[in-house]
Amino acid sequence: MKKSTKILILIIGFQFFSCSDADDKYIPLVADEGEQFSGGEATFFNATEEAFGFAAPNLTFQEEGDFGIGNSFFRQSWVTSPSSTTARDGLGPFFNAVSCSGCHFKDGRGRPPLVDGETAHGLLLRLSINERDANGSYLGDPIYGGQLQDNAVLGQTVKGKFNIVYQEFTETLADGTTVSLRKPNYIFNSLGYGPLAANLKLSPRIANQMIGLGLLEAIDESTILKLADPDDSNNDGISGRPNYVYDIQSNSKKIGRFGWKSNQPNVRQQVAAAFSGDIGITTSLFPFENCPPGVDCSTIPNGGTPEISDLNLDRVALYSSTLAVPARRNYNDQNVLEGKKVFETINCTSCHIPKIKTGNTHAIAAMRNQTIRPYTDLLLHDMGAGLADNAPDFEATGNEWRTQALWGIGLINTVNKHTNLLHDGRARNVTEAILWHGGEAEKAKNAFKQLSAIERNNLLDFINSL
Structure with missing residues (x-):
């Protein structure tokens, strides 16, 4: 030889x-130096089923105390009024879950229901019509509001329920491998207050894992804008742009950072909106109950005005802001590094930006000046007709979605016992999620389809190491 x-x-x-x-x-x-520290100094080394639930290690003693109190308000159930538990009463009168953790179990990710009628699964339906209010937000259904709450307190008629019917079809890769994809269709039933609007736009939204939110909030606006290319001036087919949304506290438009369409400007408002829409708890930001016309909510016992104080709202916001990012696993394995190279070669990094540095002005010092690896640009991208909900949200169109942060993706199954991905959980694994990419990500998807089995497996090993 x-x-x-x-x-x-x-x-x-x-x-x-x-x-x-x-x-x-x-x-x-x-591996790059420090690549395992996904959240910079706010990284926690734990890959168990509690991986999403740890405080950032660099908090002050006072912040650790507030984190603990915020954690209790996040995890414990709210009850109906009147109750001897005055700090936690006021549930509803219409709601999707009785606690934040009902949708974000173990601070993790929700999923679609496994069977019809399953509640507190972490999937909700947003409702809107093609009319805006004075702040630029699209109006909700005239009867059911901006969200379908599928539970109600005793004595009240539930707004409605829904079922999901999936349409299956097959995608074939270049080497002959076939992948089954499923498209959800939503069927309303048991509507309690009459028909929905004829021009209704429906947007299903899955509850995301809670890690690293304060770090994303700490990224300077100028850094986000530098990543934007709304006119695709470099002709790469990628044209990310920010969403500008209404900030209640400042009474002005700000860059959106949170939510599937970047429709919330900061963690505090995101938390307050979830209290209002998901649990029916009023705050100083959202002081009104979500009641259909004809229901006099003033006659229904409540937990005060507002039902959660600003102090406790701030504690929940701090808790939500300072959940640590789990450290990378297997980041130095050769197959993972090969997969990282594939991720870059097929241009996933145009939207899923690997490394960003936070600014130095965030209210929580632990979030400042951190080199983080979230794999997002926080920008809106046209993801094609296949993923479109056709529901605009402030400046986001019906085809646009915020780039999903990928940190922690490989631990969702460990924490939440499922691997459902995308805004509605239709993808049952990473491969399906990639194959749903269209629009600006069409080229990357097609490049993925051309990979060999070894290259695909290396890519998936890399993504699941994040």
Whole structure:
């Protein structure tokens, strides 16, 4: 056998090196310095089912105390009024869940219901029509409001229920591998207050894992705008742009950062909106109950005005802001590093930005000046007709979605016992999620379809290491 055709395999520790001839050695890939610290100093090294529930290690003593109190308000159930538990009464009168953790179980990710009628699963339906209010927000259904609450307190008629029917179809990859995809269709039933608007826009939304929100909030606006390319000036087919949304506290438009369409400007308003829409708890930001016409909510016992104080709202917002980001696993494995290279080669990094530095002005010092690896640009992108909900949200169109942060994606199954992805949970794994990409991500999806099985597996190993 000729020397040039010999294959030499050297096993050193757990790394593999190969050479095709005596002078041509394979150089192993190496992880970037600090790559395991996804959240900078706000990273926590734990890969158990509690991985999403730890405080950032760099909080002050006072912040740790507020984190604990915020955690209790996040996890414990709210009850109907009147109650001896005056700090936690006021549930409803219409609601989707009785606690924040009902949708964000273990601070993690929700999923679609497994069977019809399952409640507190973490999927809700937003409702809107093609009319705006004075602040630029699209109006909700004239009867049912901006969200379908599928539960009600005793004595009140539930707004309605829904079922999901999936349409399955097959996507074929270049090597002949077939993948089954499913498209959800939503069927309303048991509507309690009459028909929905004829021009209704429906947008299903899954509850996301809670990690790293304060770090995303701490990214300077100028940094986000530098990543934007609304006119695709570099002709790469990617034209991310910010959403400008109404900030209640400042009574002005701000860049949206949170929600599937970046429709909330900061963590505090996101938390207050969830209290209002999901649990029916009023705050100083959202002081009104979600009542259909004809229902006099003033006659229904409530938990005060507002039902959660600003102090406790701030504690829940701090808790939500300072949940640590889990550290990377297997980040130095050669197959993971090969997958990282594929991720870059097929241009996933145009939207899923690997590394960003936070600014130095955030109210929580632990969030400042951190080098983080969220794999998002926080911008809106047209994801094509396949994922479109056709429901605009402030400046976001019906085809646009915010780039999903990928940190923690590989631990969703560990924490929440499922791998459902995308805004409505239709994707049952990472492969399906990629194959649903369209619009600005069409080229990346098509490149994924051309990969060999080894390249695909390496890519998936990389994504699941995040």
